Amino acid sequence: MADVLVYLAATLAGVAFVLALIRFILGPSSADRIIAFDSLTIISITGIVLVALAEGRGIYLDVALVYALLSFLGVIVVARYIERGF
Amino acid sequence: MSSLLAVVGGILLVGGTAFLLFGAIGLVRMPDAYNRLQAGTKTTTLGTLLSLAGVACLHPEWALKLLLIGIFLLFTNPLSSQVLARAAHRIGVKKAPQTVVDRLEEDLAEKDLGARP
Amino acid sequence: METPVEAKVRAMARTRSTAVMFATLLLFWLMLIGNLTLDALIVGVLASLVIAVLYPNGISFFTELRATPEAFVAGLRYYGYFFKELVKSNLRLTAIVLSPSLPIRPGIVKVRTRLRSRMGRLMLANSITLTPGTLTVEMDSEWLYVHWTNVESDDIEAATGAIVAGFERYLEVIYG
Structure with missing residues (x-):
């Protein structure tokens, strides 16, 4: 029962990832692309945690944490970049 | 008992990822950058928190680390959206034709007039 | 001197x-x-x-926190209110996204806050971003510019009442 639900959740997250990717490709402005990228990274964090669950390896949670940290910094840096264009 | 917890965890997981999916649909359907940002922020925050809670039910020994990821996301996610919204407004990203009012633009225009003698 | x-x-x-x-x-x-x-x-x-x-000027959860029992109670009630609003905002957004006609009336309104502390204002801006249909765009000392998916009123007082008042009630006690 729980296994089926986990697979269903993974499928939903996968479809969400593909939809956000469509917005990332379509754009049209650079701001739209970063917004899609921000959502993509957060969906990926759920993805990484699901992989950790499937493999049963807790070390992947550290990967998710560091990924969350770096993606936050990345989004801030890119936002500052398009704001000032330096 | 433990199987009940596993089912609750699975349901939380499916609920959370369903919110992620709705957010992604909003990301595709919304007409301008600001509304896309709204769809992208709120649903991914709650969706990820619910998913993390679900995994914590399935794997109770990971709960502390999952809580840490959850707290971190709860604070950084709205912050990054605010920075993105500000950047989008400052570079003048177009708003949807349905937009009814923009106080920020009005105030900025007023300040520009005041600065110029 | x-x-x-x-x-x-x-x-x-x-x-x-x-x-x-x-x-x-x-x-x-x-x-x-x-x-x-x-x-x-x-x-x-x-x-x-x-x-x-x-980094002595760094900011953290406990910066400018008032360590009183009232602040603790207000903190608990704040998180209760916050999660209720978060779930409500998600359900409302889901309804908008899934309806074929996409019923939105977006706009950027101006609101003002009574909060003085840096952490209080930060928490307020974050809370606004995660509640129904609102997103903080710009902050200028006590003025906040908020993007609203469904503008109910562009009057400053009315918008402040609808967006800010709910959180300010608790944050005022916690951070001042």
């Missing part, structure tokens, strides 16, 4: 801010490590101390 009393007050505020930063960093480190061995503790204390001394 500042008087000796003022200098003392400023030094105390600085010491308090550093101590608060140190405590936050150490707590985060211990949660990350997940055990309480002696060597993990020594490394954590050293690293937190260095960072806290280097």
